[in-house]
Amino acid sequence: MTGINEFYRNTLNQKLKNPMSWGAVLPNNIVALNVWLEEIVNGKAYVHSDKPSLTIAGHVNPNWIERKKHLDLIKSGVPAVGVLITNGNKSNDDKWRIHGFDESSIFKLNQLECNNNGEWVMRIDLTNPIKIKKVQFDGKAAISTIAKRHTIAIETVQKAIGIGWKLIGMTEDVATLTYYGKLMSVDLGDGSYTTRKG
Incomplete structure (x- = not known):
C-alpha cells in the first residue's frame, strides 16, 4: 500500500507540509482534508474542532493550526475534497493511526457547519467518488x-x-x-x- 505522504506527493501532486499533516492545498487550488471513515455520521464528516488539539508537551498542535487555515479557505469559497482514511477499527486506541485509505478516489466535501460544541463537519458523498489518476498543476x-x-x-x-x-x-x-x-x-x-x- 502507498503511504499517505507518498499519495499526496505523487498522486495529488502536493507534498504535505509535514509528514503528520491532516491535509493540504492542492496545486489546482482545492483543499484536501484527511477525514476518518470512523467519524462520518449521517453523511457528515468531522473535520475540525474549535478546541485546540494539544501535543504531548501541551502546545497547540501545528496540524490543528494548519487545519484551521484550511477551513478559513473553505469558508472563503475554496472547494474541498476528502481523502478517506481509516484507523482499522481501532477506535478505542488512545492515539489513532492511519491503517488504510482510499488510493483511487477522493470525495467531494461541502456544506461546512459548526454544532453547539464547536465541532465542524462537512457533508461527504460516499456514493459518488471522484476517481483520480494524478492532479496536474495549473x-x-x-x-x-x-x-x-x-x-x-x-x-x-x-x-x-x-x-x-x-x-x-x-x-x-x-x-x-x-x-x-x-x-x-x-x-x-x-x-x-x-x-x-x-
Whole structure:
C-alpha cells in the first residue's frame, strides 16, 4: 500500500507540509482534508474542532493550526475534497493511526457547519467518488490566485517568471518555482524568497 505522504506527493501532486499533516492545498487550488471513515455520521464528516488539539508537551498542535487555515479557505469559497482514511477499527486506541485509505478516489466535501460544541463537519458523498489518476498543476490558475490574494508576492513571482523561472507548485503560504535545477520559494505573505538546489 502507498503511504499517505507518498499519495499526496505523487498522486495529488502536493507534498504535505509535514509528514503528520491532516491535509493540504492542492496545486489546482482545492483543499484536501484527511477525514476518518470512523467519524462520518449521517453523511457528515468531522473535520475540525474549535478546541485546540494539544501535543504531548501541551502546545497547540501545528496540524490543528494548519487545519484551521484550511477551513478559513473553505469558508472563503475554496472547494474541498476528502481523502478517506481509516484507523482499522481501532477506535478505542488512545492515539489513532492511519491503517488504510482510499488510493483511487477522493470525495467531494461541502456544506461546512459548526454544532453547539464547536465541532465542524462537512457533508461527504460516499456514493459518488471522484476517481483520480494524478492532479496536474495549473500554473495559470495559481498565478491568478496569487494576483488576487497576494499583491506583494505577485510582483516577485512575475519578475522570476520574466527571467525564466517556472511556477511548479503553490500552498497557502509559499509559491515554488524552478530554473535549471534550482528551486525558489516565494513567501506569499511578504514576497520574500529563498533559492536552493533542487
